[in-house]
Amino acid sequence: MASFYxxxxxxxxxxxxxxxxxxxxxxxxxxxFLLIGTGLIWGLVFAPEDARQGNSFxxxxxxxxxxxxxxAGYYVMAVAGAIGLIWKMKLADMVMKxxxxxxxxxxxxxxxxxxxxxxxxxxxxxxxxxxxxxxLVLLFLYLGVMALQHAYNSxxxxxxxxxxxxxxxxxxxxxxxxxxxxxxxxxxxxTIKLTGAPSMHPDMFRPLLLMxxxxxxxxxxxxxxxxxxEILHRERRTGWVQSLSE
Amino acid sequence: MGYFDSFAxxxxxxxxxxxxxxxxxxxxxxxxxxxLRPIGRRRQILRQLKRQxxxxxxxxxxxxxxxx
Numbered sequence: 410m411a412s413f414y415x416x417x418x419x420x421x422x423x424x425x426x427x428x429x430x431x432x433x434x435x436x437x438x439x440x441x442f443l444l445i446g447t448g449l450i451w452g453l454v455f456a457p458e459d460a461r462q463g464n465s466f467x468x469x470x471x472x473x474x475x476x477x478x479x480x481a482g483y484y485v486m487a488v489a490g491a492i493g494l495i496w497k498m499k500l501a502d503m504v505m506k507x508x509x510x511x512x513x514x515x516x517x518x519x520x521x522x523x524x525x526x527x528x529x530x531x532x533x534x535x536x537x538x539x540x541x542x543x544x545l546v547l548l549f550l551y552l553g554v555m556a557l558q559h560a561y562n563s564x565x566x567x568x569x570x571x572x573x574x575x576x577x578x579x580x581x582x583x584x585x586x587x588x589x590x591x592x593x594x595x596x597x598x599x600t601i602k603l604t605g606a607p608s609m610h611p612d613m614f615r616p617l618l619l620m621x622x623x624x625x626x627x628x629x630x631x632x633x634x635x636x637x638x639e640i641l642h643r644e645r646r647t648g649w650v651q652s653l654s655e
Numbered sequence: 656m657g658y659f660d661s662f663a664x665x666x667x668x669x670x671x672x673x674x675x676x677x678x679x680x681x682x683x684x685x686x687x688x689x690x691l692r693p694i695g696r697r698r699q700i701l702r703q704l705k706r707q708x709x710x711x712x713x714x715x716x717x718x719x720x721x722x723x
Contacts, residue, residue, distance in 0.1 A: 449679075453665075453675075453679075454657035454658065454659070454665065455657040455658055456658065457658055458658065458669065463668075463669045463670070463671055464668035464669045464670075464671045464672075464675060465668070465671040465674050465675060467668070467675050468674065468675060468678045468679075471678065471679065471682045472678075475682065511689060514685050514688075514689055517685065518681075518682045518685050518686075521678070521681055521682070522678040522681075522682055525674050525677055525678040526674065526678065528674060529671055529674050627686065627690075630690070631689045631690060631693065634690065634693035634694060634697075635692075635693045637693070637697060638693040638696040638697045638700065641697060641700045641701070642696075642700055645700060645703075645704060650704070651704060651708070653701065653704075654701045654702075654704035654705045654708065655705075655708065
Protein backbone atom coordinates (compact mmCIF):
# COMPACT_ATOMS: atom_id res chain seq x y z
CA MET A 410 0.00 0.00 0.00
CA ALA A 411 2.83 2.36 0.86
CA SER A 412 4.35 1.83 -2.53
CA PHE A 413 1.00 2.65 -4.13
CA TYR A 414 0.89 6.01 -2.38
CA UNK A 415 4.42 6.64 -3.45
CA UNK A 416 3.48 5.87 -7.03
CA UNK A 417 0.35 8.04 -6.79
CA UNK A 418 2.39 10.95 -5.48
CA UNK A 419 5.02 10.61 -8.14
CA UNK A 420 2.31 10.38 -10.80
CA UNK A 421 1.10 13.71 -9.52
CA UNK A 422 4.45 15.33 -10.22
CA UNK A 423 4.28 17.08 -13.59
CA UNK A 424 8.02 16.82 -14.03
CA UNK A 425 8.02 13.06 -13.42
CA UNK A 426 5.14 12.65 -15.88
CA UNK A 427 6.86 14.81 -18.50
CA UNK A 428 10.04 12.77 -18.36
CA UNK A 429 8.30 9.39 -18.24
CA UNK A 430 5.76 10.11 -20.98
CA UNK A 431 8.44 11.19 -23.44
CA UNK A 432 9.42 7.54 -23.73
CA UNK A 433 5.86 6.39 -24.46
CA UNK A 434 5.29 8.78 -27.36
CA UNK A 435 7.11 6.91 -30.17
CA UNK A 436 5.31 3.66 -29.33
CA UNK A 437 1.90 5.30 -29.20
CA UNK A 438 2.56 7.18 -32.44
CA UNK A 439 3.68 4.00 -34.21
CA UNK A 440 0.68 2.03 -32.92
CA UNK A 441 -1.78 4.75 -33.93
CA PHE A 442 -0.24 5.17 -37.38
CA LEU A 443 -0.06 1.45 -38.16
CA LEU A 444 -3.52 0.58 -36.82
CA ILE A 445 -5.30 3.53 -38.43
CA GLY A 446 -3.34 3.14 -41.68
CA THR A 447 -4.13 -0.57 -42.00
CA GLY A 448 -7.73 -0.08 -40.91
CA LEU A 449 -8.25 2.73 -43.42
CA ILE A 450 -6.94 0.80 -46.41
CA TRP A 451 -8.75 -2.36 -45.35
CA GLY A 452 -12.01 -0.56 -44.73
CA LEU A 453 -11.90 1.62 -47.85
CA VAL A 454 -10.46 -0.78 -50.40
CA PHE A 455 -10.97 -4.37 -49.30
CA ALA A 456 -14.09 -4.57 -47.15
CA PRO A 457 -17.21 -5.54 -49.11
CA GLU A 458 -19.93 -2.93 -49.58
CA ASP A 459 -23.09 -3.02 -47.53
CA ALA A 460 -26.01 -4.75 -49.25
CA ARG A 461 -28.46 -1.94 -48.43
CA GLN A 462 -26.31 1.16 -47.93
CA GLY A 463 -23.72 0.58 -50.64
CA ASN A 464 -20.35 2.20 -50.26
CA SER A 465 -21.47 5.06 -48.02
CA PHE A 466 -21.35 2.50 -45.20
CA UNK A 467 -17.53 2.83 -45.29
CA UNK A 468 -17.97 6.04 -43.30
CA UNK A 469 -18.53 3.73 -40.32
CA UNK A 470 -14.75 3.22 -40.08
CA UNK A 471 -14.29 6.76 -38.79
CA UNK A 472 -17.76 7.49 -37.45
CA UNK A 473 -17.86 4.70 -34.87
CA UNK A 474 -14.24 5.00 -33.60
CA UNK A 475 -14.61 8.79 -33.28
CA UNK A 476 -17.90 8.40 -31.38
CA UNK A 477 -16.32 5.72 -29.14
CA UNK A 478 -13.45 7.97 -28.17
CA UNK A 479 -15.65 11.04 -27.83
CA UNK A 480 -17.52 9.13 -25.10
CA ALA A 481 -14.50 7.43 -23.51
CA GLY A 482 -12.74 10.79 -23.56
CA TYR A 483 -15.54 12.30 -21.53
CA TYR A 484 -14.88 9.76 -18.77
CA VAL A 485 -11.18 10.62 -18.90
CA MET A 486 -12.01 14.31 -18.55
CA ALA A 487 -14.56 13.82 -15.75
CA VAL A 488 -12.38 11.38 -13.77
CA ALA A 489 -9.34 13.66 -14.09
CA GLY A 490 -11.53 16.55 -12.97
CA ALA A 491 -12.73 14.58 -9.94
CA ILE A 492 -9.18 13.61 -8.96
CA GLY A 493 -8.15 17.25 -9.24
CA LEU A 494 -11.08 18.33 -7.09
CA ILE A 495 -10.58 15.73 -4.36
CA TRP A 496 -6.79 15.43 -4.09
CA LYS A 497 -5.84 18.84 -5.50
CA MET A 498 -3.55 17.12 -7.94
CA LYS A 499 -2.15 19.63 -10.42
CA LEU A 500 -1.40 17.02 -13.06
CA ALA A 501 -5.03 15.87 -13.01
CA ASP A 502 -6.16 19.46 -13.66
CA MET A 503 -3.84 19.63 -16.65
CA VAL A 504 -5.10 16.31 -18.01
CA MET A 505 -8.69 17.53 -17.69
CA LYS A 506 -7.85 20.72 -19.56
CA UNK A 507 -6.04 18.73 -22.26
CA UNK A 508 -8.92 16.28 -22.71
CA UNK A 509 -11.52 18.97 -23.50
CA UNK A 510 -10.46 20.17 -26.98
CA UNK A 511 -9.54 16.61 -27.98
CA UNK A 512 -12.96 15.33 -26.98
CA UNK A 513 -14.68 18.25 -28.67
CA UNK A 514 -12.82 17.57 -31.94
CA UNK A 515 -13.70 13.86 -31.87
CA UNK A 516 -17.35 14.64 -31.10
CA UNK A 517 -17.34 17.02 -34.05
CA UNK A 518 -15.90 14.28 -36.28
CA UNK A 519 -18.59 11.84 -35.11
CA UNK A 520 -21.35 14.39 -35.77
CA UNK A 521 -19.94 15.51 -39.12
CA UNK A 522 -19.40 12.01 -40.50
CA UNK A 523 -22.84 11.05 -39.18
CA UNK A 524 -24.44 13.95 -41.03
CA UNK A 525 -22.63 13.13 -44.29
CA UNK A 526 -23.58 9.48 -43.90
CA UNK A 527 -27.17 10.41 -43.13
CA UNK A 528 -27.76 12.10 -46.48
CA UNK A 529 -27.51 9.04 -48.77
CA UNK A 530 -28.87 6.68 -46.09
CA UNK A 531 -31.77 8.57 -44.50
CA UNK A 532 -32.17 11.31 -47.07
CA UNK A 533 -31.26 14.07 -44.63
CA UNK A 534 -28.14 15.53 -43.02
CA UNK A 535 -29.72 16.26 -39.67
CA UNK A 536 -32.60 15.00 -37.56
CA UNK A 537 -33.37 15.78 -33.93
CA UNK A 538 -33.06 12.11 -33.11
CA UNK A 539 -32.24 11.19 -29.49
CA UNK A 540 -28.76 9.82 -30.23
CA UNK A 541 -27.78 12.75 -32.43
CA UNK A 542 -29.17 15.35 -30.05
CA UNK A 543 -27.42 13.84 -27.01
CA UNK A 544 -24.14 13.81 -28.98
CA LEU A 545 -24.68 17.50 -29.71
CA VAL A 546 -25.13 18.06 -25.97
CA LEU A 547 -21.81 16.24 -25.48
CA LEU A 548 -20.14 18.69 -27.86
CA PHE A 549 -21.56 21.62 -25.88
CA LEU A 550 -20.33 20.09 -22.61
CA TYR A 551 -16.80 19.85 -24.02
CA LEU A 552 -17.02 23.42 -25.32
CA GLY A 553 -18.36 24.54 -21.93
CA VAL A 554 -15.37 23.04 -20.13
CA MET A 555 -13.04 24.77 -22.62
CA ALA A 556 -14.82 28.10 -22.08
CA LEU A 557 -14.63 27.79 -18.27
CA GLN A 558 -10.90 27.08 -18.51
CA HIS A 559 -10.45 30.51 -20.03
CA ALA A 560 -13.05 32.33 -17.95
CA TYR A 561 -10.95 32.68 -14.78
CA ASN A 562 -7.58 34.20 -14.10
CA SER A 563 -6.85 31.74 -11.31
CA UNK A 564 -5.87 28.28 -12.56
CA UNK A 565 -7.38 26.65 -9.46
CA UNK A 566 -10.75 28.34 -9.84
CA UNK A 567 -10.85 27.47 -13.54
CA UNK A 568 -10.02 23.84 -12.76
CA UNK A 569 -12.67 23.64 -10.01
CA UNK A 570 -15.41 25.20 -12.13
CA UNK A 571 -14.73 23.07 -15.19
CA UNK A 572 -14.39 19.88 -13.12
CA UNK A 573 -17.84 20.56 -11.64
CA UNK A 574 -19.36 21.08 -15.08
CA UNK A 575 -17.64 17.92 -16.36
CA UNK A 576 -18.99 15.90 -13.41
CA UNK A 577 -22.55 17.21 -13.77
CA UNK A 578 -22.36 16.48 -17.50
CA UNK A 579 -21.69 12.77 -16.93
CA UNK A 580 -25.48 12.24 -16.67
CA UNK A 581 -25.47 12.70 -20.45
CA UNK A 582 -23.23 9.67 -21.05
CA UNK A 583 -25.70 6.87 -20.16
CA UNK A 584 -28.34 8.82 -22.08
CA UNK A 585 -26.17 8.68 -25.20
CA UNK A 586 -25.54 4.96 -24.76
CA UNK A 587 -29.16 4.11 -24.14
CA UNK A 588 -30.72 6.63 -26.53
CA UNK A 589 -30.89 4.16 -29.41
CA UNK A 590 -32.86 1.72 -27.27
CA UNK A 591 -35.04 4.13 -25.29
CA UNK A 592 -36.12 6.25 -28.24
CA UNK A 593 -36.01 4.08 -31.29
CA UNK A 594 -36.34 6.79 -33.89
CA UNK A 595 -33.79 6.97 -36.69
CA UNK A 596 -30.28 6.14 -35.55
CA UNK A 597 -29.60 2.43 -35.75
CA UNK A 598 -28.85 0.48 -32.54
CA UNK A 599 -25.26 -0.20 -31.52
CA THR A 600 -23.24 -2.29 -33.95
CA ILE A 601 -20.85 -3.48 -31.30
CA LYS A 602 -21.93 -4.61 -27.86
CA LEU A 603 -19.80 -5.72 -24.96
CA THR A 604 -22.11 -8.69 -24.51
CA GLY A 605 -22.75 -10.85 -27.52
CA ALA A 606 -21.37 -10.93 -31.02
CA PRO A 607 -21.24 -7.81 -33.20
CA SER A 608 -24.15 -7.53 -35.64
CA MET A 609 -21.76 -7.24 -38.55
CA HIS A 610 -20.03 -9.53 -40.98
CA PRO A 611 -16.44 -10.40 -39.88
CA ASP A 612 -15.04 -9.01 -43.17
CA MET A 613 -16.53 -5.63 -42.28
CA PHE A 614 -15.93 -5.88 -38.55
CA ARG A 615 -12.20 -6.63 -38.49
CA PRO A 616 -11.09 -3.33 -40.06
CA LEU A 617 -13.47 -1.53 -37.71
CA LEU A 618 -11.81 -3.18 -34.74
CA LEU A 619 -8.39 -2.04 -35.99
CA MET A 620 -9.68 1.51 -36.40
CA UNK A 621 -11.12 1.56 -32.86
CA UNK A 622 -7.83 0.33 -31.40
CA UNK A 623 -5.98 2.86 -33.54
CA UNK A 624 -8.21 5.66 -32.29
CA UNK A 625 -7.51 4.62 -28.69
CA UNK A 626 -3.76 4.87 -29.37
CA UNK A 627 -4.29 8.18 -31.16
CA UNK A 628 -6.34 9.52 -28.25
CA UNK A 629 -3.65 8.57 -25.73
CA UNK A 630 -0.97 10.11 -27.95
CA UNK A 631 -2.71 13.48 -28.34
CA UNK A 632 -3.82 13.60 -24.69
CA UNK A 633 -0.19 13.12 -23.61
CA UNK A 634 1.10 15.66 -26.15
CA UNK A 635 -1.46 18.23 -24.95
CA UNK A 636 -0.64 17.55 -21.30
CA UNK A 637 3.11 17.85 -21.90
CA UNK A 638 2.67 21.22 -23.60
CA GLU A 639 0.46 22.35 -20.72
CA ILE A 640 3.10 21.21 -18.18
CA LEU A 641 5.82 23.18 -19.96
CA HIS A 642 3.61 26.25 -20.04
CA ARG A 643 2.66 26.14 -16.37
CA GLU A 644 6.13 25.20 -15.09
CA ARG A 645 8.04 27.50 -17.45
CA ARG A 646 9.59 29.41 -14.55
CA THR A 647 10.95 26.32 -12.79
CA GLY A 648 14.55 25.21 -13.08
CA TRP A 649 13.90 21.93 -14.84
CA VAL A 650 11.91 23.53 -17.67
CA GLN A 651 14.44 26.36 -17.98
CA SER A 652 17.20 23.78 -18.41
CA LEU A 653 15.20 22.06 -21.20
CA SER A 654 15.55 25.06 -23.51
CA GLU A 655 19.26 25.59 -22.94
CA MET B 656 -8.04 -3.24 -56.78
CA GLY B 657 -9.34 -4.90 -53.65
CA TYR B 658 -13.11 -4.97 -53.67
CA PHE B 659 -13.35 -2.60 -56.65
CA ASP B 660 -12.90 -3.36 -60.35
CA SER B 661 -10.81 -0.27 -61.11
CA PHE B 662 -9.37 2.85 -59.54
CA ALA B 663 -12.15 4.92 -61.12
CA UNK B 664 -14.65 2.59 -59.48
CA UNK B 665 -12.93 3.09 -56.16
CA UNK B 666 -13.08 6.88 -56.45
CA UNK B 667 -16.72 6.82 -57.51
CA UNK B 668 -17.72 4.58 -54.56
CA UNK B 669 -20.82 3.50 -56.47
CA UNK B 670 -22.11 7.08 -56.61
CA UNK B 671 -21.37 7.71 -52.92
CA UNK B 672 -17.93 9.16 -53.62
CA UNK B 673 -18.66 12.75 -52.50
CA UNK B 674 -20.05 11.52 -49.17
CA UNK B 675 -17.29 9.04 -48.43
CA UNK B 676 -14.43 11.31 -49.48
CA UNK B 677 -15.69 14.44 -47.74
CA UNK B 678 -16.22 12.45 -44.52
CA UNK B 679 -12.70 10.97 -44.69
CA UNK B 680 -11.07 14.22 -45.82
CA UNK B 681 -12.51 16.35 -43.05
CA UNK B 682 -11.90 13.68 -40.38
CA UNK B 683 -8.27 13.11 -41.32
CA UNK B 684 -7.64 16.86 -41.40
CA UNK B 685 -9.05 17.16 -37.89
CA UNK B 686 -6.84 14.30 -36.66
CA UNK B 687 -3.77 15.87 -38.26
CA UNK B 688 -4.58 19.23 -36.69
CA UNK B 689 -5.00 17.56 -33.28
CA UNK B 690 -1.48 16.08 -33.43
CA LEU B 691 0.27 19.13 -34.82
CA ARG B 692 -1.31 21.63 -32.40
CA PRO B 693 0.47 20.48 -29.18
CA ILE B 694 3.76 19.92 -31.04
CA GLY B 695 3.68 23.52 -32.26
CA ARG B 696 2.74 24.80 -28.83
CA ARG B 697 5.63 22.95 -27.17
CA ARG B 698 8.09 24.37 -29.71
CA GLN B 699 6.75 27.86 -29.22
CA ILE B 700 7.12 27.66 -25.43
CA LEU B 701 10.70 26.39 -25.65
CA ARG B 702 11.60 29.04 -28.24
CA GLN B 703 10.20 31.76 -26.01
CA LEU B 704 12.16 30.48 -23.02
CA LYS B 705 15.37 30.44 -25.02
CA ARG B 706 14.83 34.03 -26.13
CA GLN B 707 14.19 35.07 -22.55
CA UNK B 708 17.33 33.37 -21.32
CA UNK B 709 19.42 35.03 -24.02
CA UNK B 710 18.01 38.41 -23.06
CA UNK B 711 18.87 37.78 -19.39
CA UNK B 712 22.44 36.82 -20.25
CA UNK B 713 22.88 39.94 -22.39
CA UNK B 714 21.42 42.12 -19.65
CA UNK B 715 23.81 40.59 -17.11
CA UNK B 716 26.84 41.15 -19.36
CA UNK B 717 25.86 44.73 -20.12
CA UNK B 718 25.27 45.37 -16.43
CA UNK B 719 28.80 44.23 -15.63
CA UNK B 720 30.39 46.39 -18.35
CA UNK B 721 28.49 49.58 -17.68
CA UNK B 722 30.28 52.18 -15.54
CA UNK B 723 28.79 52.54 -12.10
